[in-house]
Amino acid sequence: MAFSHRWLWVSKKSFGLLSVPGIVLVVSTPGFAAVYLTVEEAQQAIFPGESFSPVSVILSDEQQKMIKKMSGVPAYTKKQKVWRATQGGYLIVDQVIGKHEFITYAVGINPDGSVRQIEIMEYREAYGFEIRQKKWRRQFAGKTNRSPLRLNSDITNISGATLSCRHITEGVKRIIALYEFVLRKI
């Protein structure tokens, strides 16, 4: 091709030569994290102006089986974080764990059982060597509130091949089943 000579070799030495966008450096940070919403913020984002009361949900083995049957997704935890909104809607906070990503998200369910809105509350990404560390894993246990994160807070905009959100899709299916078998009957 006629213009191929215009491709530049980029190495750390030639950083200064590049115009926009110039490449700066290879950042060897092992993970990425973003906190979008606390529980309260998620409540107000999904059901503006309403107030919430916590609902204690502990699934029986039978209920877990039913949820798996209906959604095709196993219910990992017996305890589920659920709030009831004044107008009759429900807010469920759940977590999914993918290959590299840990996602806390909130699902709002309308009084008629339809999904009102899904909001990501927290997103973290980690790679093999960290995931194997107990300490790293422990920070995700039962975590829903805003937590101080020092991970890579500089990196806000990542461009990369698309990571699928299949795990969230599955999680939402499971939550719809949870509503049908448990919350609707309360």
Added chain:
Amino acid sequence: MNSSFAKFNEVRRACPPEEISGRRARPLLGTLVEISVGGAREKILHAAIEKAFERIKLVHDLMSFHDESSDVSRLNRFAHRRWVSIHPLTFKVLKMAQQISEETNGIFDCAIANHLVRWQYLPRWNFVPRSGKGTFRDIDLSNSPKVKFQKPLAIDLGGIAKGFAVDEAVRMLKSSGVFYGVVNAGGDLKIFGKKKQAVAIRSPRNDGKFISLVPVSETSVATSAGYFSSKICRGRKVSAMVDPRKGIPLLKRWSVSVFADSCMIADALTKVVFALGEQSAAFMSKFKTSALILYPNNQMRFFDGRTG
């Protein structure tokens, strides 16, 4: 290096990431879509974010391959037999997809869904032809807003709709009074407004490392790479990146990023650079885009087709 690095730090100090005052993410378009905005009162920002997500949801509902009632699914099911009427937005994307296909001689082609179904990247609808003989040339768009396929084929707008949705969301944000921000649909992102922002690109090895770029404003970046998608399907290595001319998966371990004004153009052209490598320079100039190729051996090449 030093001057550029100093500038990078200076800009970063001037506008730390915390200054972005509204940041939300939702699962849409098969990935996580993040919107960060600033430069207006909080109430305006939240209303604007809501409107932008609504727009993205519309694009998602119209152009999802996974949803049986989307325009894309209706086209794949009926368009080889009769004219199918679709939403003006879907028509617009198809029209632009066809133009890009024409200008790149079919190296970008949205009529590749049959391969992606065969390799189990897309659901196996019974209406998708097993061997799609048609290409973008067989998509008849002469009867707007109706579409007909002249041969049995199946389209997937996955290589272009995300970029289009980002462009649309940014348009919504701007018209709602937002001064600056970023819309990032799982890696295809657009930065708008005067405020400069840093962008990081994942290392092609997918080891959690990033390559940072000097903060930029008013640009779109899209990246394609095999690291999240390549897998073994029926004993054969496959990838979500297809060479439409041969119908084979592209198994390179590169990461390709394209910079353009329009995120849709950036999104579509990553497939062209991924397929052609450094041979794609002429196309970069034609579309006024720049490209950065990261090789797994940590080498990089940059082509500037925007300023020439």
